[in-house]
Amino acid sequence: MLAKVLNDLQEITDELAAGLNRAAFVEDGSFRPLAASAQIGRIDDARVRAMLDRSPTPEHLRYFIDCGVAIAREALRIPASAEHGLLPRVMVPVMSGARTLARIWLIDADPPVDDEDIARTIQAGCEMRPHLLGVSEGKRRHVAVGSQVLRDVQRAGASRRHALFRRLRDDFQIEDLERAYLCLITFVSPTSGQVELVDGVLDTLVNLLGMHGFVAFVQGEDVVALVSSPREAAEALLEQLSAAARHTAEVHDVSVTAIGLGGALGSADGFDRSFRQAEFAAKVANRVPELNGRAWWESLGEYRLFSAVDWDPAGIASINQGVAALISERRIPLAATLLAYLEREGNVSATSDALNVHRTTLYYRIERARELLGEEPTGQSRFSIHAALRLADLAGLLAPAQRNC
Incomplete structure (x- = not known):
């Protein structure tokens, strides 16, 4: 036809x-x-x-x-x-x-x-x-049917989920689950900061990516997609999704804030796991500038350590009580300085240049942070302090502001 x-x-x-x-x-x-x-x-x-x-x-x-x-x-x-x-x-x-x-x-x-x-x-x-x-x-009918099947998969129990995946295989070419991934794409309005996605967004994405091996539905500000690509590596697939999402955002006058790609499903039973991974990858992509707004779970490295921890003061305290105290006492410059110092492996010159502060100021802040932490950032303590500070940064708690030192 x-x-x-x-x-x-x-x-x-x-x-x-x-x-x-x-x-x-x-x-x-x-x-x-x-x-x-x-x-x-x-x-x-x-x-x-x-x-x-x-x-x-x-x-x-x-x-x-x-x-x-x-x-x-x-x-x-x-x-x-x-x-x-x-x-x-x-x-x-x-x-x-x-x-x-x-x-x-x-x-x-x-x-x-x-x-x-x-x-x-x-x-x-x-x-x-x-x-x-x-x-x-x-x-549009094809997209609507695929959206409903994928929603049903998300809600279904194990036995029905396997039957639904057979339909995804037969009607939508979601065949090799070892090369199938859940993806989360978050859109926002450049004016209001929120957007109620319309069907046209999904139509445009499908037009750009093709109707085979791609099904998706709209969930609030997010497009949840299941994508299968037997020939493409996950990194290349993420790049294709990113290009299509940016194009779609231009057409519909919205912005893409984050794209997260979960790990491969492996089987129908891997749906929930891949979805959680996609959510987390999008969350990290939205907070780490170097990722340019997109991330694949398998390439997140040490960031995956924070997938099972709440991104709040309680989560920080579960890693290191001293860092949580720094945050709660609004000692943000001290915490941010110590993170910059640890990220640069204790190189004073590189840290002072990065923060644009005099070395005397840097030494003072590091010493004050040590006093308030009640421990030296060395050995095993260094790992927990560094991890807690990294989590605080991901959670947006180290944003620049006027705070007491």
Whole structure:
């Protein structure tokens, strides 16, 4: 069915281009190419890249969205951009209610697109709509069914869970559970800090990642996904998920705060474990800048030590009472200084440079921290002190602030 629809769209696109004597380019609602006419007239790098990469570059996508393309419900003129190497364009959306099924693009130059050209493009969009609706509704049903099955897996007992996984294998190509992972993607609104995810977010993710080996559902601000990739290593899979999530966030004007990938399921019985690991990986990714907002459980190293500990003063106290006392007494600069010192293996020069403080100040803070801890940060004590300080930092309790030393 999809092949026939694409052929029909290509025919309509070619007829439109011939009638306008200019090239036409059609994308789906996720900015993925559907059809393109033979090139007529001028062309720019953005169109070439979109065809070759099957997606606009992040910079071009951001520019189009800033121009209002993602929310446009009628023909829109996009100005040229020398900075991005873009010629002027006209974009005509193909709508179904409030949902964008596709976008038809024309280069607005040599000669400029006039009202008659736009009217003919709108008519071509009307001819495309029935074909697009059939595919779109089929995809949406597929996504909805997959979402429900995955929700059922999350709630099911052991015996029913095995039956549901057989359905995931047969209908959604979740086959090799040794290479299947739970993933958690957290989105937020850049304005309110919260977001109620709509179905379109999930539709866009599925369009970008493909319908095979990927099922997901929306849970509050999170997308919970089960992804299977027999050929890709987990690190490469995480990169693909991250790229798709960033693209989705751009399209829907939200932000991605964290992506966590759990360990491989291994079997249906590994679902809960992989989900907890994905949650924890996302939690760490959101707190450790070096991870760039994404993390895989298996690569978290020593951070995994904190997966079974509460990220609060009680959890810190369970590791080291002295560090918990530093935090509770609001001796934050002392705790932060000691952590920086231990992270640099006791190198005074490197620590003073990192904190931008004089060595005298550094020595004073370290000595005061030792006094308040009641023990030296050496040997076995060093490990528990360092771990407790690292947990305090993860929990956001060492954030810079004016505190008593």
